Amino acid sequence: MALLEVKNLRVHFEIQGGWVKAVDGISFSIDSGQTMGLVGESGCGKTTAAYAITQLLPNNAYIKSGQILYRGRDLLSISKKPDGRLDDYNEEIRKIRWKEISMIFQGAMNAFNPVFKVGDQIIEAIQLHEDVNHVTAEARAKELFSFVGIPEDRIKNYPHEFSGGMKQRAMIALALALSPSFVIADEPTTALDVITQDRILFEIKKLQEQLDMAMMIITHDVSVVAEVSEKIAVMYAGRIMEIGTTVQVFKNTAHPYTAGLLGSFPSIEGPRRRLESIPGFPPDLVNPPSGCPFHPRCKYAKDVCAKQVPGGIELEPSHISYCIFANELRDKLNRGG
Numbered sequence: 001m002a003l004l005e006v007k008n009l010r011v012h013f014e015i016q017g018g019w020v021k022a023v024d025g026i027s028f029s030i031d032s033g034q035t036m037g038l039v040g041e042s043g044c045g046k047t048t049a050a051y052a053i054t055q056l057l058p059n060n061a062y063i064k065s066g067q068i069l070y071r072g073r074d075l076l077s078i079s080k081k082p083d084g085r086l087d088d089y090n091e092e093i094r095k096i097r098w099k100e101i102s103m104i105f106q107g108a109m110n111a112f113n114p115v116f117k118v119g120d121q122i123i124e125a126i127q128l129h130e131d132v133n134h135v136t137a138e139a140r141a142k143e144l145f146s147f148v149g150i151p152e153d154r155i156k157n158y159p160h161e162f163s164g165g166m167k168q169r170a171m172i173a174l175a176l177a178l179s180p181s182f183v184i185a186d187e188p189t190t191a192l193d194v195i196t197q198d199r200i201l202f203e204i205k206k207l208q209e210q211l212d213m214a215m216m217i218i219t220h221d222v223s224v225v226a227e228v229s230e231k232i233a234v235m236y237a238g239r240i241m242e243i244g245t246t247v248q249v250f251k252n253t254a255h256p257y258t259a260g261l262l263g264s265f266p267s268i269e270g271p272r273r274r275l276e277s278i279p280g281f282p283p284d285l286v287n288p289p290s291g292c293p294f295h296p297r298c299k300y301a302k303d304v305c306a307k308q309v310p311g312g313i314e315l316e317p318s319h320i321s322y323c324i325f326a327n328e329l330r331d332k333l334n335r336g337g
């Protein structure tokens with residue numbers, strides 16, 4: 001059984017004059033101990049998907065369909081109100097959040113309250129969820145600090161006394177404080193310089209392996225996920241375009257959007273692909289394009305692409321493309337054409 005299985009999840013935001021279809025029918029699963037990368041350009045719905053799983057959606061978010069099965073149990077059946085919004089105060093979900101499913105936030109730089117010591121904030125989080133005394137919680141916080149590479153005596157410092165990289169590490173310590181089985185890391189290194197990014201990413205990966213956690217790494221940068229994920233889901237306009245093992249998606253690309261995304265970043269294995277960005281504009285999620293949402297930007301699009309929503313085509317076990325012409329295009333996409 002998968003640890004997490006998301007089935008046909010749709011999350012729409014109500015705004016004045018319409019609905020933002022931020023997540024519009026995504027399905028994927030993650031096994032215990034496995035890492036999946038969720039990639040796609042900014043605004044395609046990655047964070048919304050993460051907030052649905054951790055049940056931290058804002059008040060104008062409505063679950064329009066789907067299931068979020070965690071250890072086989074649908075979290076939405078616990079917390080979804082009749083109107084489709086989530087019950088923020090649901091006790092059962094609160095027990096699962098942080099302790100079972102935890103999250104390293106995008107923009108973690110500001111995750112800590114500036115007026116309290118970083119260590120105290122971690123100790124408080126531990127004591128909120130576990131019946132341990134202050135001494136035990138402090139010992140755990142110190143252990144976590146050294147685990148993520150921060151000197152233990154830094155536990156007495158305030159957030160402003162930490163560098164950006166250290167704050168990020170402290171955020172990771174906070175996310176791991178309750179030994180969760182599943183961690184979502186939302187652009188965990190985006191705010192950092194490239195060298196620190198690489199180091200922290202590898203450290204997250206190492207910790208994930210040591211602790212045998214499953215993880216979902218969210219990023220707009222495909223080169224980030226290649227190195228740390230076994231599996232990749234490529235998202236565009238609230239939907240998944242292609243999903244498969246990292247090798248399948250990179251070596252046997254089967255969606256024009258994935259090919260465009262890979263072409264936008266330098267290859268980690270040398271100059272196989274040239275650097276180019278995808279022409280055109282990101283879609284309007286209030287009035288998304290008909291048929292395949294990528295068709296207005298796709299250089300291979302045919303008439304049918306504007307009319308028909310692609311069902312998934314399974315190219316090989318575990319590798320699915322949501323492009324009508326996936327089979328026909330594979331050779332072209334992998335020759336850089």
Ligand SMILES: Nc1ncnc2c1ncn2[C@@H]1O[C@H](COP(=O)(O)OP(=O)(O)O)[C@@H](O)[C@H]1O
Binds near residue numbers: 013014041047048285
């Ligand atoms: N609370 C909200 N109300 C209305 N629209 C929102 C809200 N939060 C996010 N959105 C919109 O939903 C879409 C997906 O956003 P997000 O999930 O943050 O994307 P990503 O993380 O991939 O950059 C974007 O168009 C964004 O503007």
Ligand SMILES: [Mg+2]
Binds near residue numbers: 046047048106186
């Ligand atoms: Mg985001």
